[in-house]
Amino acid sequence: MDFNDNEKEAAFRAEVRKFLDKNAKKRTNTSSSSANAAAPETLRGKEAQVKALQDAKNWQAKKAEAGFAGILWPKEFGGFGGTPIEQVIYQQEELNYFVHSGYFEIGIGMLGPTMMVWGKDEDKIKYLPKMLNGEEIWCQLFSEPSAGSDLAGIKMKAEKDGDEWVLNGQKVWTSGAHFADYGMIVARSDPSALKHKGLTYFFLDMKTPGIEVKPIEQISGSSNFNEVFFNDVRIPDTQRLGNEGDGWKVSLTTLMNERLAVGDPAGLDFDEIFEITRDLEVEDGLAINNSEVRQKMADWYVQSRGLKYTKYRSITALSKGQTPGPELSISKLVTASKMQDVSSYALDLMDMGGYVLDEQNAILNNVFQNGLLFSTAMRIAGGTDEVLRNIIAERVLGLPQDTREDKIKPFNELPSGK
Amino acid sequence: MDFNDNEKEAAFRAEVRKFLDKNAKKRTNTSSSSANAAAPETLRGKEAQVKALQDAKNWQAKKAEAGFAGILWPKEFGGFGGTPIEQVIYQQEELNYFVHSGYFEIGIGMLGPTMMVWGKDEDKIKYLPKMLNGEEIWCQLFSEPSAGSDLAGIKMKAEKDGDEWVLNGQKVWTSGAHFADYGMIVARSDPSALKHKGLTYFFLDMKTPGIEVKPIEQISGSSNFNEVFFNDVRIPDTQRLGNEGDGWKVSLTTLMNERLAVGDPAGLDFDEIFEITRDLEVEDGLAINNSEVRQKMADWYVQSRGLKYTKYRSITALSKGQTPGPELSISKLVTASKMQDVSSYALDLMDMGGYVLDEQNAILNNVFQNGLLFSTAMRIAGGTDEVLRNIIAERVLGLPQDTREDKIKPFNELPSGK
Amino acid sequence: MNFDFSDDQKLLQEQARKFLTDKCSRKLVRSVLDNNKNQYSKELWQEVVNMGWTATAIPEEYGGLGLGMLELCVIAEELGRSLAPIPFSSSIYIFAEFLKAYGSEDQKKQYLPKIASGELIGSFAFPETKGTPRTNNINSKVENDKLSGKKLPVNDGQVADVLIVAANSDNNQNHNSLSLYIVETNQAGVEEKLLDTLDPTRPSSQIEFSNVACSVLGEKGEGWSMIQNILNRAAVLFAFEQVGGAQVALDEAKKYSIERYAFGKPIGSFQALKHKMADMYVKNELAKSNAYYGAWALSTDSMELPVAAAGARVSATEAFHYASKENIQIHGGVGFTWEYDCHLFYRRSKLLSLNLGSIRKWKENLISNLEKRNIT
């Protein structure tokens, strides 16, 4: 039981560090960076956003040149041909530098692999290199107003017209739609088929006429997501991935790759709240000397470190070439509620002044006030608490699925409500 | 907003007090009595049990003579012909005396009213007076190994044989079956009908050949419940209540009367744990001076008093002739888990010695150690936490029922497992 | 046993609910949310004044209606339900109660009629820093009858014409001699700055005082106990606002869960959400019952008030926090959008829970008062 790389891993890590040291600026303080992570990107202002995107593209190009852009991608598509543990090592190391790869994660992590499995050779040659080097950004157009937790409940119409398909409907929660060049989309091509059988999968140019992108304003003030409206959007049948009616099957390729694409949940944690208990005064003196505060701190420490060591166990599994365990499914579930609870409690410690957001006066750059708002989204986006518990219950513990009438009736006969 | 009886109520209360003062011994300390309530009756030993039953019967006879045995029963059956608020007042007052009416609650509260609605006149005359005066005790034979939360899942076979019915199967969780003279029972007369349609309701003499009663040993060491086995138990068709196949409808009469028959959940609460925090030492001195202990105490105080005042609101509704609110459904739900949490926490305060049950050394007569065990039953018996939450969600909040396949398929085609 | 509001009070409730449904739409609430330079809804304030609500519990001799605190509880619940963006709590639950309890005859005559008529808005300036206000972190002071110091946050400070300010009194720099002063804000040396806060529908300010005129309220050096008493009284009224908000949060969660379908059925038929809403309901009912007990203690000036107020406050704070956060969760994706109203309740919940001091502090209050009661 140790925390060291094996020989091959250590060599790879050294190689990565060498590349990063040469090409990027190292962070000095990791704790403040994690605190800032809760302040969403879009709060930074338009101009800064444009600059950040360009910086990221420049960085991605450098990574691609050095072969690190797609650790898991096969070499034939410009990838590193590496292993999951190498992917983890790369991510661990990159986190220590002032660079940002988030814009490309969905493309490289999920959509590229989908193209590799289901795309035509000429498309792979045409799209994958630019996806990898950041020249073209891709987004994933899956969720809809009526297809959130129930992802297969997609209503977006895809109607065939000669060699073309006409798309009508609305997607939602689309990350990066406002800067993406391409997207992959699932739509309903046969409403009279079973829910999971009437879908078809396409890719498309986001500049295709009839597509309108509208940012969604969140309560935290940021707009990480978009609504995307489709009005008679025509795309050629050559942009279909997989057969007509096989859209769900193709989607699963995309979704199965989600695990590795999604990074650590951002945000405030034990260390931040522990820090402020040493400054704030409660009714009987410094918060950290109050036994109730201490007991609460212990709870969060144990959760926080429990997740960290669970991750170590997963990395160990990866390092041995095994499938990682349950890390991802429990990590967001625990982290999101922890963030909400920690935030709320921190404001309670600040007492009457806890709701003030003023920058000069607030503590740790408003991390707890932002966290109170941001955590609500975190408990929902990317799988609600409830969906995650279902996944653990059914996929990890093997408990039986509930009766699912929506699996046995034609889609257009299902009640659908609001 | 006040806590006083109205004039009529005050007069009734005075009348009740007069009767009680004259005929029973008053308790001096209510707090210790509530603490003792968590120690189940059957822990007291066989002989004491027999005596307690005889005492209760004597007391019930006195009550019947004075007209107080069945406050809600119509006068024609020896009842008081009173109102629900009078029932509450009587119960409140009786609690202050060393008497015990628990043996008769199911009969008078639930089974008697069922007989009144569904019984033949000669049976009413024959059975109700002796039920009321405690001469004959009745029990309710509903639950079965496969029909707990799913009460209509009854499998007990009732097969017609001429003018008789033959019962075969098993009942369980039958309170008082070991001292009951009569019982009311629901059984399945048509397994090929829908679940709720194939049942028939009977009453029977518990001495009928073929009935075997076996106490269930609980983890708390008590045996409040029984298993009751039926082997070719023959009862005449005249003991049927309601039509063949109407058993569920008749059961609902019994169950609808449950609300008023069930008293306060017994047990330890805020006052008991608050008491020990003033004696026990934790790491930094007396528990009550520790801020974590204080915050926990506040939580339980608020729950405990919240329930009490909710009850006041229900009594107010009764007093105004309105239907009481949600009191019963939330009371047991909150109380049972509170008891479990309070017990567990109290033992934590006792630290390394908390698990010791020795009478000389343990605190408050082992109320917390007993509570830790007893609360597990309380969260289940009479409706599990989960069933109570369903009831609140569906009946109080009006949320939709889940799809229920077991309501649309014949009973004998339903999967039934263990 | 008549543990309920009277028929008249229930009629008042009905009227108030109808009135606010009409006059305090979500659009009106959002007009303050989206532009908190508006600071509060002047239309709604005027309507509320016209209804006589600001005058409710002020004695007739000072221009009020002379009704009881129970009527104020009824109104508070409705204001909480409707998220009313007006400085009602600061001016009525706190400022007016300070004056009623501790004002001299002259002070009462000077301020209460104008508070009752809505001409003046009052508020309370207490904390100066993040963390619990304590004897060692209140630095405002009065020297030669002039007040200096900096207070933040002052809820409704930007619209308050007159403030109660907690400060160290001039004859004694000892920190145990906190005193209260009445300060009019329309004078040189008072500087207000609107703050960004979590609930822009009920804005707060920083207020700096530099040698400004003030008049002492009540006994000098008795500030802490006066504050405690008025916070206890206000806590019951806040609890009713919180209970009101929590009930609407549950109602809206319920409504959405019945209308919204997933997997071919309404999401309200899934046990996870059902049980969540059942838990909301339980917390709300307990909070309501505890608030009723607080109302009884408040309206009868019972010795039980400190315990009853703390109980009401703790229970209501928990209920509203839970209901408002889980209402977002039940709404799923739309729940955390600006467009849907869920966040209005979530923001208000946190504002109300901190405004009179955190739940931790009230739990501590509850237990110390229980200890005191046990001793006597």
Place this chain on the structure above:
Amino acid sequence: MNFDFSDDQKLLQEQARKFLTDKCSRKLVRSVLDNNKNQYSKELWQEVVNMGWTATAIPEEYGGLGLGMLELCVIAEELGRSLAPIPFSSSIYIFAEFLKAYGSEDQKKQYLPKIASGELIGSFAFPETKGTPRTNNINSKVENDKLSGKKLPVNDGQVADVLIVAANSDNNQNHNSLSLYIVETNQAGVEEKLLDTLDPTRPSSQIEFSNVACSVLGEKGEGWSMIQNILNRAAVLFAFEQVGGAQVALDEAKKYSIERYAFGKPIGSFQALKHKMADMYVKNELAKSNAYYGAWALSTDSMELPVAAAGARVSATEAFHYASKENIQIHGGVGFTWEYDCHLFYRRSKLLSLNLGSIRKWKENLISNLEKRNIT
């Protein structure tokens, strides 16, 4: 990164699980439960000794196998899973560790070989009253080299041949001078009385000492810090027992919920139960991970041990408490019967959680050690 047990250790785990499935049936556990005059299962103890488990982490020079603490962690998890009714923890996790850490060469030679061979059973006599053991409530004392005092509860006290006893030392009545003594129980003046406890499968006693012979362990006056250190070490091992128990409680809940039907479907398909089991799973995984970290710290004698041990202990205590109580709940009616096994886990959970001191105390330990770490 290799945050896992080695292949050899996994093989040991597999063997241990198979062995205990075979030798430690529920029937065997119940033979002690139903008659706690049996005090422990002598057959199982002998089998365990024969397997060499008692010798695992005792150095070869003292008759042990000289394996590491990780091997002991592996065994602990399996003993926890099987609810083994034997005094393993008292004798091996605590008594032997005291001797290993603080025994003189003579003391080690005298006791460790017999502990390793199972000939002797050791235990630890520390608390004297309900409430947290503190400097002011340990009254046992040694005068003229003779120990007097009363200890309760002493887990496995009734079967212990030799005890570590915490007492005030003879040369100093100052309560800060707690010292440890080795006391053999087979002498006049030692009186044991079996206690009724919540977990009769692991009985405890009251032990009274009247002027009995004893030999000091380690430095006089250093009792508290020695106790703290050994409790930290034992906490990691207890955490593994707790993690093992919690996993079986979840497994049995799962199994029952799949086999048991209500409303025409397996109860394990109801979201309320699914989510409960998902929560159990999450707590169990976190506990397991924290226990692994504790194992690492224990096996490497890391400075991190106090923090790692407390983290492991807190997390495992919570997980087992939750899993064992909700396992009963998922079983419904049969869950609280004597006949079903759910209560065995519930009892054991509470015993293990109190035996080394309550979770409150370990949370406090965790934070004070974090503070210390931050200072250095």
